[in-house]
Amino acid sequence: MDDTITVLRGGTVCDVETAEARRADIALEDGSIREIGRQLRAPEGATEIDASGTFVIPGLIDAHVHVTAGTADLAAQAEYSPYYVAAQTQGILHGMLSRGFTSVRDVGGADHGIAAAVGEGLWAGPRVFFGGKALSPSSGHADLRSAGRQVLDNHVCCPNIGTVADGVDAVRRACREQLRTGADHLKLMLSGGVASPTDRVDSLQFSADEIEAAVEEAANANRYVTGHAYTARAVNRGLELGLRSIEHGNLIDASSVELFLEHDAFLVPTLVTYEYLHSEGAEAGLPPASQAKVGDVLEAGLHALDLASRGGVKIALGTDLLGAMHRHQSQEFRIRAQVQSAPDILRSATLVGAELVEQTGTLGILAEGAAADLVLLRADPLEDAHVLATPEQHVRMVVQRGRVVHEG
Structure with a gap:
């Protein structure tokens, strides 16, 4: 894993614990989530991905x-x-x-x-x-x-x-x-x-x-x-x-x-x-x-x-x-x-x-320091579980360890 920074721009980040969602950018570095916030600054050489229109959940x-x-x-x-x-x-x-x-x-x-x-x-x-x-x-x-x-x-x-x-x-x-x-x-x-x-x-x-x-x-x-x-x-x-x-x-x-x-x-x-x-x-x-x-x-x-x-x-x-x-x-x-x-x-x-699996705080959550495992969806899974039941229709991108591993 290299230390290149990737920034997902403009997605709706789903907080699975509170069932709340908010627009935010997510910066990924060295396989982990570096930062989550609005209008994050991307350092020179960073890769930027347009996540607008998607709902971002943990892997x-x-x-x-x-x-x-x-x-x-x-x-x-x-x-x-x-x-x-x-x-x-x-x-x-x-x-x-x-x-x-x-x-x-x-x-x-x-x-x-x-x-x-x-x-x-x-x-x-x-x-x-x-x-x-x-x-x-x-x-x-x-x-x-x-x-x-x-x-x-x-x-x-x-x-x-x-x-x-x-x-x-x-x-x-x-x-x-x-x-x-x-x-x-x-x-x-x-x-x-x-x-x-x-x-x-x-x-x-x-x-x-x-x-x-x-x-x-x-x-x-x-x-x-x-x-x-x-x-x-x-x-x-x-x-x-x-x-x-x-x-x-x-x-x-x-x-x-x-x-x-x-x-x-x-x-x-x-x-x-x-x-x-x-x-x-x-x-x-x-x-x-x-x-x-x-x-x-x-x-x-x-x-x-x-x-x-x-x-x-x-x-x-x-x-x-x-x-x-x-x-x-x-x-x-x-x-x-x-x-x-x-x-x-x-x-x-x-x-x-x-x-x-004894990975609390590392997997299953979008937070700074957690693993950069994410899924970008075309609809809100907090409103309708059927979104997750049809990945061929709703999964736009899968990120694992900070790298894009699937695009749909």
């Missing part, structure tokens, strides 16, 4: 992605060449960046190499906060063997979203292996799921001792644990045992909301994936056994979001899309608009996401 954060999932048939992908998966991943990351997502949290699949490829500029894509391979017990959500398959391949180079560990000692070792590679968090499968072939959505996974071991290992490394869970029973158990965030949570109840507040924990709903798994899952490679489970969580997700939102839970934005369905990422904004206000939805994808 968006998707807190639940699988950037290596080039197919919805995750069991089949485990047999793919890692090079082929990497080629798919490059395209997936580029698409996310073009939609205004300048940061993502990968909760199963991405590793230190992918994060480095983006960080070093080898690939165009959002910053990747990765957890490595998600941890699952045998027969759990990341155990993608069919009922008749006995062989289990936990090799680090196997392009699988997860790894299987049974027993406290094995869980500790698996946690330490992910942390050894620089993982930003650990992911546990606490209940069954849609994409796995042999578990029920309403099952509980891992023993309490195994979960507590993972929480301890994460805390020792100054990291945190997030958990895949659908039912209130699984969600509540995870929160009581020390997890910092819950993924999905479609079947939570009022008792879950109380526990989220008590433990200052995050919820990351992923509603868009169920809509498109229902309509396009088969075409994208979702096996028939998984297609049959989509209905178990499809209708309940919006109610859970409404319950959590009204209860004051910290809600981040996630999508969890697989294969060809990644292109629908921005539709999460449209779905959430049925129960949440436009400012609340934007906060989920900026301020709350930044807090979840």
Whole structure:
């Protein structure tokens, strides 16, 4: 990154915290926001960009992605060449960046190499906060063997979203292996799921001792644990045992909301994936056994979001899309608009996401000293969340680390 100054002139700067907007210039230098104000002086040699007529927001954060999932048939992908998966991943990351997502949290699949490829500029894509391979017990959500398959391949180079560990000692070792590679968090499968072939959505996974071991290992490394869970029973158990965030949570109840507040924990709903798994899952490679489970969580997700939102839970934005369905990422904004206000939805994808990935004050905000990750929109997302749902129409420019990385 050079130290050339770029000045965005005359845009409407959206304060996502207060939901207020004002006309201002933004000066960017060395990957950070140098100054925000009216009629800023540009030093000699500065690059100036006319931002008039646009609404400027912080770069968006998707807190639940699988950037290596080039197919919805995750069991089949485990047999793919890692090079082929990497080629798919490059395209997936580029698409996310073009939609205004300048940061993502990968909760199963991405590793230190992918994060480095983006960080070093080898690939165009959002910053990747990765957890490595998600941890699952045998027969759990990341155990993608069919009922008749006995062989289990936990090799680090196997392009699988997860790894299987049974027993406290094995869980500790698996946690330490992910942390050894620089993982930003650990992911546990606490209940069954849609994409796995042999578990029920309403099952509980891992023993309490195994979960507590993972929480301890994460805390020792100054990291945190997030958990895949659908039912209130699984969600509540995870929160009581020390997890910092819950993924999905479609079947939570009022008792879950109380526990989220008590433990200052995050919820990351992923509603868009169920809509498109229902309509396009088969075409994208979702096996028939998984297609049959989509209905178990499809209708309940919006109610859970409404319950959590009204209860004051910290809600981040996630999508969890697989294969060809990644292109629908921005539709999460449209779905959430049925129960949440436009400012609340934007906060989920900026301020709350930044807090979840432990980047408060750096990401998800337009302020002096924050990262120069910005999106210029042709309409006001604080008034209408559907603006964010149609990036092909409304995203004029994406800036990441102070550089223009996409123009639409």
